[in-house]
Amino acid sequence: EPEVTQTPSHQVTQMGQEVILRCVPISNHLYFYWYRQILGQKVEFLVSFYNNEISEKSEIFDDQFSVERPDGSNFTLKIRSTKLEDSAMYFCASERDYEQYFGPGTRLTVT
Amino acid sequence: AQSVTQPDIHITVSEGASLELRCNYSYGATPYLFWYVQSPGQGLQLLLKYFSGDTLVQGIKGFEAEFKRSQSSFNLRKPSVHWSDAAEYFCAVGAWSGGSNYKLTFGKGTLLTVNP
Numbered sequence: 729e730p731e732v733t734q735t736p737s738h739q740v741t742q743m744g745q746e747v748i749l750r751c752v753p754i755s756n757h758l759y760f761y762w763y764r765q766i767l768g769q770k771v772e773f774l775v776s777f778y779n780n781e782i783s784e785k786s787e788i789f790d791d792q793f794s795v796e797r798p799d800g801s802n803f804t805l806k807i808r809s810t811k812l813e814d815s816a817m818y819f820c821a822s823e824r825d826y827e828q829y830f831g832p833g834t835r836l837t838v839t
Numbered sequence: 840a841q842s843v844t845q846p847d848i849h850i851t852v853s854e855g856a857s858l859e860l861r862c863n864y865s866y867g868a869t870p871y872l873f874w875y876v877q878s879p880g881q882g883l884q885l886l887l888k889y890f891s892g893d894t895l896v897q898g899i900k901g902f903e904a905e906f907k908r909s910q911s912s913f914n915l916r917k918p919s920v921h922w923s924d925a926a927e928y929f930c931a932v933g934a935w936s937g938g939s940n941y942k943l944t945f946g947k948g949t950l951l952t953v954n955p
Binding site: 732734759761763769770771772773776783784819821823826827828829830831832833 | 871873875881882883884885888890929931933936937939940941942943944945946947948
């Protein structure tokens with residue numbers, strides 16, 4: 729069964745560094761999302777992406793964040809200058825017919 | 840804006856007992872409703888969904904959920920819990936904002952512990 733994959737599973741970085749989180753969505757899906765879950769809190773929407781552009785972004789998704797689909801298969805989330813409060817689990821999801829399928833997540837730890 | 844409330848942070852049941860996890864939502868129209876399960880260290884797995892039609896929906900792993908419009912609820916049930924059901928369960932609403940922008944809004948989750 730097709731699944732969403734994410735790499736790396738765990739990323740440790742120093743404050744101020746750039747990180748790129750990678751996702752490979754399910755191949756025939758057209759809508760892609762990033763969500764994050766800070767430890768002990770709810771899963772929250774960051775950004776949606778369709779037809780090679782952002783459809784919607786939350787207020788969390790400020791200028792430090794960017795997304796792209798560079799090659800038709802990967803979907804990446806970049807955080808340009810990480811802050812301590814960016815430490816969280818980041819989930820990628822792809823969607824077909826309003827059903828979203830999630831990857832296993834990348835745990836980002838900012839020190 | 841839509842919201843989801845899961846009133847129970849942590850529930851403990853004995854193996855073989857029945858289970859009901861509560862979920863209430865707030866949205867101006869009938870939303871799409873989902874239950875996801877997250878095992879430790881794992882991603883979110885879709886258990887079941889409700890879009891329209893029959894208000895009792897069946898999902899994987901023997902779970903079912905009932906949509907009650909009058910109560911704005913979508914409670915998850917299982918008649919007999921197995922030890923492998925221990926996990927965190929998230930209710931989510933799929934809804935639109937700005938006309939065509941669709942996203943999921945999650946509840947805070949309910950952690951299920953299963954005693955042998």
